[in-house]
Amino acid sequence: MLAESVKSFAKEQLAPKIEHLDEIEGFNDAAFRKLGDLGLLGITVAEEDGGAGMGAVAATIAMEEMAAVDASTTLSYLAHSILCVNQIGRNGSKEQKQKYLPKLISGEHIGGMGMSEPGAGSDALGMLTRAEKQANGAYKINGSKTWITNGPNGDIFYCYAKTGPTKKDLSTFIIEKDMVGFSKGKKFKKMGMRASPTGELWFTDVMVPEANRVGEENSSVKSMMRNLDIERITIAGLSLGIARNCIEVATQYSKERKQFGKHIGAFQQVQERLTEAAAWYEACRAITYQAAKTWDLGLMQGKEASMMAAKAKLQAAQMATQVGLDAIQILGGYGYTREFPVERQMRDAKLIEIGAGTNEVLRLVIARQMLGEIADELK
């Protein structure tokens, strides 16, 4: 029923706009706010905090359905609901939840997360943004964040900063866009995900009250890593949605397009692409929902859970890009034009091989877990 509801929402509210918004690098603001009316923006937040009280499986279903139509809005949805709202709901104090969640869940405010920096992408803990504690308990933050989904259009950011001398001395702060010294850098022009604004966040002596620190000082590494897990699981759902639609479009086309007097689906080279795509998609679907279910039931903890999430995303992301390329190839000249959605969807799919952990970092995560005994040599 959730899938049906999201599907019809996507068909009516997202589908008519995405082609144009991709072209102009816009954002479907009206539809995004309506996701609040649907109750999707606080999907993983407990009911007593105003959320829907659901888990990774539900979020993954919602993202798969949405992404089949519009991956850009889905990415913004991920940054908002999973990276910002989910984290405040999970780690925030009662006061922080009361202050920030209602407007984020209704869609009045748009949220994002600040982790990556110009010099700290895959090496996330190498971040340089620092928060210095002041005499009055407040923190002065200096530094910058980059590749921030919802950066240009967001109101509330869940940001990480160094508060101690070692790599692991990481704390979290809730940043409001109007805080003095906080500003937004440029909005990036991108290959895909063009209807999801991405930008930079700049911190110049931003004074943040102690009440906006989430959890204890120097305690955020664990919650950041745990959040990466659910981010990777749900974003794998995004890849699934893209791939599913590419397969549907290519299959339909193969039954309609005739060359040499036959439907092109009758040619074995086309069949090979279609069938491999369908099988790989199903395999990724299985592992992704398995990871989501495992997360919801809390069956795996720590590194084991991280490895499962990493495996799901590593496969789903590569699969979606390849399926997108295959769909373009099957559609031939038409596939390369913007007459069909597969060209856009392939560009969108490529991002998932980079964002939320590059393929390379995910392999590293998996290797560390598999080859734990020789961990010293892996460094």
Added chain:
Amino acid sequence: MALRVLVGCKRVIDYAVRIRVKPDKTGVVTDGIKHSMNPFDEIAVEEAVRMKEKKIASEVIAVSCGPMQSQETLRTALAMGVDRGIHVDVSGKDYELLQPIHVSKILAKIAQEEKCDIILLGKQAIDDDSNQTAQMTASLLNWPQATYASKIEKTNGELQVLREIDGGLETVRVKIPAVISADLRLNEPRYATLPNIMKAKKKPIKKVTPGDLGVETDPRIEILSVEDPPERQAGIKVEDVDTLIAKLKEVGRI
């Protein structure tokens, strides 16, 4: 006086599915085919829920007659805001040959048992297009009926209904209790929101059989054959307007 509203929810083959006739011509293929709530019933549900939101209605009860899967259709109604569901279990041959007269008797009986004031139904179902259930239900209960409603308002213990009729609109007033059937333009059904989908899981669905209600569902008809509509023939091109008119006259179109 707040009213109790009964809405009908028929489970039908989804409107977007291409219908295929079974090879043995006894019906259409339903196995593994996507089903959903009859779109006109969705409009009826939406209207009933709006009545509740406007405090015109105190309770909205949805009924679906059919096999076990009808409960999924009821869940959709519950997620849209209906308070509780009644699943009238009809399966096998009885279900395949279930007719509007059977459903009308079931609805009439439930309306009496549940002390309902309004029965709100879709004007017709998109599968058999019978367009009879609302009318027959009203007859069985001897209640007034307002069919093809495109607007419903409550005025002093009566309902004023704008009806879509051939060539225009008609406004009628009916006393309560009444049976109303929803037309396409009555409203736009909402999406089920996530919190309401969750709530719907906890709302009660009562299962009854037609026997419990004292209604017979023995088949009254026999299906002899179900055929695909004839394939459309290709047209022809003509030289000029005169030939066109001559040809049209020939086939009796003008």
